[in-house]
Amino acid sequence: MSESELIAVLESEAGPKEKADACRELAVVGTKEAVPALAALLGDEKLSHMARYGLETIPDPAVDDALRGALGKLEGRPLVGAIASIGVRRDAKAAAPLAKLLRHSDADVAGAAARALGRIATPEAVEAVKEALEKAPEELRPAVADGCLGAAEALLAHDKRPEAAALYQLVSQADLPKHFRVAAAHGALSARQPAANP
Amino acid sequence: MSRGQPPSGARVSARREPFTIEVAGSSPVTRRQFLGRAAVAGGLVAAPCLVPGSALGRDGAVAPNERIVLGGIGIGGRGSGDLRWMMAEKDVQFVAVCDAKKAQREKVKQIVDERYGNTDCATYRDLREFLATREDIDAVLIATGDRWHALASVMAMRAGKDVYSEKPSCMTIAQGQAVVETANRYRRIYQTGTQRLSEAKFTFANELLRTGKLGEVHTVRAHIAPWDAAEMRHDWLPGEPEPPRDEVDWDQWLGPCPWRPYNAAYVRGGWRGHYDFHTSCIGEWGAHTFAQCHVAIGAAGTSPIAYEYVDNPTGDGMVTRFANGVKMILHRGDQWWHGSCGVRYEGTEGWVAIADGYAKPEVSSPALLDDFERVVREYVDRTGNAQSHVRNLFDCIKSRRPTVANPVVMHRSMTTVHAANICMWLKRDMKYDPVQEEFVDDPEANRLRSRAMRAPWTL
Numbered sequence: 014m015s016e017s018e019l020i021a022v023l024e025s026e027a028g029p030k031e032k033a034d035a036c037r038e039l040a041v042v043g044t045k046e047a048v049p050a051l052a053a054l055l056g057d058e059k060l061s062h063m064a065r066y067g068l069e070t071i072p073d074p075a076v077d078d079a080l081r082g083a084l085g086k087l088e089g090r091p092l093v094g095a096i097a098s099i100g101v102r103r104d105a106k107a108a109a110p111l112a113k114l115l116r117h118s119d120a121d122v123a124g125a126a127a128r129a130l131g132r133i134a135t136p137e138a139v140e141a142v143k144e145a146l147e148k149a150p151e152e153l154r155p156a157v158a159d160g161c162l163g164a165a166e167a168l169l170a171h172d173k174r175p176e177a178a179a180l181y182q183l184v185s186q187a188d189l190p191k192h193f194r195v196a197a198a199h200g201a202l203s204a205r206q207p208a209a210n211p
Numbered sequence: 212m213s214r215g216q217p218p219s220g221a222r223v224s225a226r227r228e229p230f231t232i233e234v235a236g237s238s239p240v241t242r243r244q245f246l247g248r249a250a251v252a253g254g255l256v257a258a259p260c261l262v263p264g265s266a267l268g269r270d271g272a273v274a275p276n277e278r279i280v281l282g283g284i285g286i287g288g289r290g291s292g293d294l295r296w297m298m299a300e301k302d303v304q305f306v307a308v309c310d311a312k313k314a315q316r317e318k319v320k321q322i323v324d325e326r327y328g329n330t331d332c333a334t335y336r337d338l339r340e341f342l343a344t345r346e347d348i349d350a351v352l353i354a355t356g357d358r359w360h361a362l363a364s365v366m367a368m369r370a371g372k373d374v375y376s377e378k379p380s381c382m383t384i385a386q387g388q389a390v391v392e393t394a395n396r397y398r399r400i401y402q403t404g405t406q407r408l409s410e411a412k413f414t415f416a417n418e419l420l421r422t423g424k425l426g427e428v429h430t431v432r433a434h435i436a437p438w439d440a441a442e443m444r445h446d447w448l449p450g451e452p453e454p455p456r457d458e459v460d461w462d463q464w465l466g467p468c469p470w471r472p473y474n475a476a477y478v479r480g481g482w483r484g485h486y487d488f489h490t491s492c493i494g495e496w497g498a499h500t501f502a503q504c505h506v507a508i509g510a511a512g513t514s515p516i517a518y519e520y521v522d523n524p525t526g527d528g529m530v531t532r533f534a535n536g537v538k539m540i541l542h543r544g545d546q547w548w549h550g551s552c553g554v555r556y557e558g559t560e561g562w563v564a565i566a567d568g569y570a571k572p573e574v575s576s577p578a579l580l581d582d583f584e585r586v587v588r589e590y591v592d593r594t595g596n597a598q599s600h601v602r603n604l605f606d607c608i609k610s611r612r613p614t615v616a617n618p619v620v621m622h623r624s625m626t627t628v629h630a631a632n633i634c635m636w637l638k639r640d641m642k643y644d645p646v647q648e649e650f651v652d653d654p655e656a657n658r659l660r661s662r663a664m665r666a667p668w669t670l
Binding site for chain 2: 034037059065068069072091094121155159166193196
């Protein structure tokens with residue numbers, strides 16, 4: 014089917030199987046034109062995932078606008094999923110709304126936000142996970158620490174060694190299981206190495 | 212989705228230490244010793260204090276504080292074979308299983324309890340509860356089926372566990388990247404279940420290449436499964452009423468995959484051939500044979516750069532090419548082997564072929580088989596890699612050295628599987644950049660490198 018035909022399926026009274034199949038195909042052929050129809054399904058308990066399946070790989074900023082815009086309207090699993098997709102796409106503009114979700118009462122939401130911020134790793138995202146690690150309740154601390162470690166790796170990849178070292182220091186000092194201290198120690202060693210020659 | 216270079220730097224390499232408790236005025240004791248003394252002091256052990264010889268390491272038994280504590284996730288038919296193999300090792304203690312299916316949990320518990328002569332094996336339905344509450348578990352055996360291998364591995368490693376994951380160990384290139392990233396981040400030991408990398412006759416074939424006995428290697432051939440196709444199903448089986456959650460947790464069974472109505476056939480092995488759950492006939496055996504070929508030609512850290520589409524349902528005859536000039540050709544039939552999971556390596560001065568069921572490799576000249584035992588022995592001495600895949604895992608858990616089928620080996624060979632699949636699905640030749648980890652000038656193919664995961668089962 015063409016993209017317009019697939020969009021028409023999403024906007025029709027077709028059943029969940031047909032719409033899921035349309036989402037799957039749009040994951041490969043969809044463009045900006047498909048974003049509104051897919052985004053409209055982000056809050057649908059049955060089709061929310063397939064809506065993201067279609068959206069996540071469309072290389073257009075309209076997807077990021079749609080996912081970001083949905084954050085304030087979703088709850089539960091659809092919200093967790095939208096956050097995860099934002100993390101996959103590394104949407105820098107989502108840092109501020111994701112930072113607010115670090116305090117969400119749903120631990121899955123807060124944890125997903127922490128990991129997504131770790132992937133985004135802008136200065137705003139890094140500050141958010143740092144602050145969250147210092148305040149996180151015990152059940153959330155591993156997810157936030159994982160976000161911090163992800164952010165530190167991203168900083169290292171961009172040769173921002175002092176910033177990465179600060180994150181590793183924070184993780185090593187937090188009340189966390191031993192393997193986090195191992196991770197932080199290894200990361201801190203990497204942060205102290207001189208940059209590789211280009 | 213280009214990946215930056217991983218951080219450079221020395222590995223933190225330390226022998227695995229048991230959890231220690233500092234007791235004022237005395238030497239540090241292990242956790243297990245401390246608990247034992249506390250039990251005696253609390254009168255929980257009747258006098259005279261009889262401690263089993265196995266606890267003291269007598270008669271060949273390994274003392275508890277030197278045992279690797281193992282758990283399992285999704286152990287079915289194949290996984291049960293792995294489980295028995297692992298429990299035969301004296302320095303392993305299997306303590307708990309997690310499975311979405313109650314019948315399977317109970318079956319595994321029975322196997323384990325019979326092995327140890329007790330009723331101690333714990334069972335869990337909820338994977339997150341299992342990983343969060345069993346801090347005593349050092350490593351997990353994951354044998355859930357293709358769809359869960361990568362995410363379960365990532366979740367386990369985030370929880371501080373080392374991992375043995377059955378193959379195919381990921382559903383997409385992005386999942387493979389996540390496994391590499393997580394293992395590196397948490398310094399976890401990981402082995403993918405490509406056990407022929409630890410079998411002497413396959414090892415010998417690889418050593419023939421490494422030592423130049425075949426001359427310049429130009430072609431390798433890799434077996435793909437003689438069932439299913441590269442093109443997979445997108446239909447749903449007829450919906451059936453979902454069983455009670457404790458019987459079959461359908462939501463967890465699906466995990467990161469798209470939702471579809473329950474049908475008992477899926478959970479009985481009928482998931483094969485479905486796009487959402489399976490990596491096709493190419494992945495079924497390619498997970499093994501591509502890993503063999505990659506390692507043999509010194510390409511463990513890369514993938515082919517070219518894939519030539521073949522107009523048939525299975526990928527049989529597909530030619531792929533590595534940057535070092537070596538061709539890898541996929542074969543479904545028996546023209547090059549007479550067993551399963553065959554590989555054949557061809558050089559300017561000879562060839563070698565090996566598959567399951569061979570006593571020794573077949574070679575272009577009998578002289579190539581000279582010193583078979585010595586060559587394998589020297590390989591083991593040089594690498595430290597035991598010729599048992601689970602022994603290699605357990606040795607590496609203790610030494611913290613990388614396993615023979617470590618995350619990079621898994622990810623790069625599975626990338627070849629996924630690229631070959633994508634080539635078949637899009638029905639055209641592909642070029643792949645293994646450094647940037649993307650298809651060259653092919654946005655459509657690049658969009659198939661990942662699939663959005665179903666919440667809350669996300670990376």
